[in-house]
Amino acid sequence: MDKLESLALKWALKNAVDHEGKASAGPVINKVLGGCGPQKDMKALGKLVAETARKVNSMSVEEQRKQLLSLWPGALDKKEEKPRELKELPSAEHGRVVLRIAPNVNGPLHIGHTRGIIINDAYAQKYAGKMILRFDDTDPETKPPMPGIYEKQVEDFTWLLGHKPQQVSHASDRIDRYYEVASQLLSLDHAYTCSCAREKQQELRRAGKPCAHRGQARAENERSWREMLAGKYEKGDIVLKIKTDLSHPNPAIRDWVAFRVAKRAHPRQGTKYCVWPMLDFASLVDDHDLGVTHIIRGKEHMMGTERQEYVYRYLGWEYPHVFYWGRVKLSGFDGIDKISKSLFAKEIAAGKYTGWDDPRLPTVAGLRKQGILPQAIREFWLQMGLSERDVSASWQALEAINERMNRQKSI
Numbered sequence: 001m002d003k004l005e006s007l008a009l010k011w012a013l014k015n016a017v018d019h020e021g022k023a024s025a026g027p028v029i030n031k032v033l034g035g036c037g038p039q040k041d042m043k044a045l046g047k048l049v050a051e052t053a054r055k056v057n058s059m060s061v062e063e064q065r066k067q068l069l070s071l072w073p074g075a076l077d078k079k080e081e082k083p084r085e086l087k088e089l090p091s092a093e094h095g096r097v098v099l100r101i102a103p104n105v106n107g108p109l110h111i112g113h114t115r116g117i118i119i120n121d122a123y124a125q126k127y128a129g130k131m132i133l134r135f136d137d138t139d140p141e142t143k144p145p146m147p148g149i150y151e152k153q154v155e156d157f158t159w160l161l162g163h164k165p166q167q168v169s170h171a172s173d174r175i176d177r178y179y180e181v182a183s184q185l186l187s188l189d190h191a192y193t194c195s196c197a198r199e200k201q202q203e204l205r206r207a208g209k210p211c212a213h214r215g216q217a218r219a220e221n222e223r224s225w226r227e228m229l230a231g232k233y234e235k236g237d238i239v240l241k242i243k244t245d246l247s248h249p250n251p252a253i254r255d256w257v258a259f260r261v262a263k264r265a266h267p268r269q270g271t272k273y274c275v276w277p278m279l280d281f282a283s284l285v286d287d288h289d290l291g292v293t294h295i296i297r298g299k300e301h302m303m304g305t306e307r308q309e310y311v312y313r314y315l316g317w318e319y320p321h322v323f324y325w326g327r328v329k330l331s332g333f334d335g336i337d338k339i340s341k342s343l344f345a346k347e348i349a350a351g352k353y354t355g356w357d358d359p360r361l362p363t364v365a366g367l368r369k370q371g372i373l374p375q376a377i378r379e380f381w382l383q384m385g386l387s388e389r390d391v392s393a394s395w396q397a398l399e400a401i402n403e404r405m406n407r408q409k410s411i
């Protein structure tokens with residue numbers, strides 16, 4: 001028997017024993033290729049594996065097991081797949097680490113969000129610290145909080161982690177505090193009000209040029225800020241911007257918008273406020289006030305960090321340590337695009353799905369209904385660890401972990 005034949009036999013037997021006596025060619029071919037490297041004649045390999053699988057599948061499971069162990073004595077040893085050890089966070093003091101996670105409030109939590117929740121929770125546990133669930137609910141116009149979202153997310157969290165969030169914070173409860181910080185920045189001349197048209201602002205920003213309002217007197221800024229808060233302006237009339245560096249290589253960092261007018265009623269605050277902070281602003285103030293020591297988030301937030309660091313410098317605050325993970329390409333999770341594109345609500349309304357816990361959807365509630373164990377989701381992400389590299393993850397991988405855990409549970 002040559003090397004290929006013996007590899008094919010070994011893996012066909014293993015695959016059969018793992019799957020109630022039936023080996024399938026696909027996974028066996030992958031394993032063989034893993035053992036012998038790329039093959040020139042894939043057709044021949046396919047034929048060899050198919051024949052071997054046919055032979056193996058004609059045997060009883062007992063025979064398969066016996067032959068497998070004679071060729072490969074350790075093949076059936078139970079190997080616990082250990083989640084990867086989390087790498088250390090710098091300056092992390094036991095008992096003093098504070099992390100936070102702020103999922104979107106305009107849609108249900110889905111598999112994509114669970115990575116951040118689990119990694120942050122794992123770090124909080126590692127250092128006996130805490131993770132704050134922070135509701136980023138300051139966008140009543142374009143990302144209005146979904147009805148029932150607050151209770152639902154706490155429920156999903158609790159199921160996923162096996163414990164209640166240690167602290168919950170609502171950004172929309174802290175609007176007065178954001179105004180206070182904005183006033184402080186105005187008094188230090190690090191912010192200004194701007195009533196240029198949006199297109200004009202974008203054009204100047206791209207060109208790295210100041211608008212007519214950038215140089216206006218502090219008293220003028222403070223007066224129009226008071227008028228903004230008093231409801232004198234409509235949506236799009238005026239914004240409050242943070243002064244940064246107009247020659248910054250990335251135009252999006254140049255004098256970014258921190259507050260805008262939004263008069264739509266908010267589910268928690270009603271029409272109490274007509275000026276709302278942008279996400280980067282609310283979140284920077286909260287990280288400081290809530291004592292966040294480490295931020296772990298997706299690398300798409302790198303620009304946000306850079307914007308926020310200006311304000312930290314202006315106010316003499318210390319920015320938390322930040323870590324990023326790369327993008328995850330999820331495959332095999334049906335309906336994930338619908339959820340992330342917020343079409344989801346429309347499809348529920350149209351009767352296509354029974355609700356956000358429809359088991360056909362990869363929402364946390366849907367996965368739960370489908371019988372996926374929270375521990376399986378945890379292991380799925382922890383195996384991937386924290387890396388800035390982009391990774392891909394498949395539904396099949398999650399399902400395999402879940403099946404293994406279910407088997408272990410029933411032993």
Ligand SMILES: [Zn+2]
Pocket residue numbers: 193194195196211212213214
């Ligand atoms: Zn302007």
